Amino acid sequence: MPAERTRSTGSDRLRDSALAGDLSFLLARANALALAAANAALATHGLKARSYSVLALAADDVRPTQRELAEFLRLDPSQVVALVDGLEQRHLVERHADPADRRANVLVATDAGRALFARARDAVRAVGIDSLSVVPAQDQARLARLLRLLAFPD
Amino acid sequence: MPAERTRSTGSDRLRDSALAGDLSFLLARANALALAAANAALATHGLKARSYSVLALAADDVRPTQRELAEFLRLDPSQVVALVDGLEQRHLVERHADPADRRANVLVATDAGRALFARARDAVRAVGIDSLSVVPAQDQARLARLLRLLAFPD
């Protein structure tokens, strides 16, 4: 077994810079790593983080409108149009008319969409668990709770 | 005084979705919010998060090469060229020849660069403290420590 992990690059001294102590920088770098890992895991399913997130909310039974998706995922409504178009053309999701507001589209996953999501979710979870393994087990839930405060500050 | 904070949107039920429990999603959303806040604070100084990060490392005395900047900031080396070009044209940083490796450029901030960085840093810190205020004071250091594990997993 390896006695200790080795660092991959020779730029270790940059970690002692003031920037490396900034929470915003740590967030950005952690997100970049997690995003790359998630996209790599999703590629075999023809998804990326964005389309996976939309599919996940459609497969859940929250029946989101496109406007809600935009706000929740921090995207412009016009970007949601493109994402939903792509998923709908692959028959993974459907736009349903909202009976309460005929302007709004409610997004619902098809059976094929739910099946693909289940497989993609397993792949994403596997890399997520691997990425989280650097965090002590007893701290993982606390980290998620604290991150949630930052992600939903109101 | 307000009795309690109010939520800004009507899509609260999406927060009960499985996606909202994913660490990767929380990271992405927290990062999106922090990035938007930082960019807004930096705009008056003619900087964005990217250029601010490069300037910060140049103003620190770590003397990073462009290759190190690329790896540290998770950018392509060609993007670093463009960022450094912009800062150098504004006389905020200089490319110095690395005596140890004549292929490499070491980045150093000018006096003007250090002065601008000091002002920009104060602005960024102000919004950072504000964003962090949603996290209990006794948890803030722990959050930074855990995030650092995710940002630098090796």
Added chain:
DNA sequence: TATTGTTATACTCTATAACTATA
């Protein structure tokens, strides 16, 4: 041979405004 910085290019993502249909 491999690596640093650079250039060129294509591709994706993002932001903005205008339009329609409904409220």
Added chain:
DNA sequence: TATAGTTATAGAGTATAACAATA
């Protein structure tokens, strides 16, 4: 008059490959 979705488009960001200088 305001809002949900759509379209168009321009700008910013990203990824890739090739090149010269140096290791």
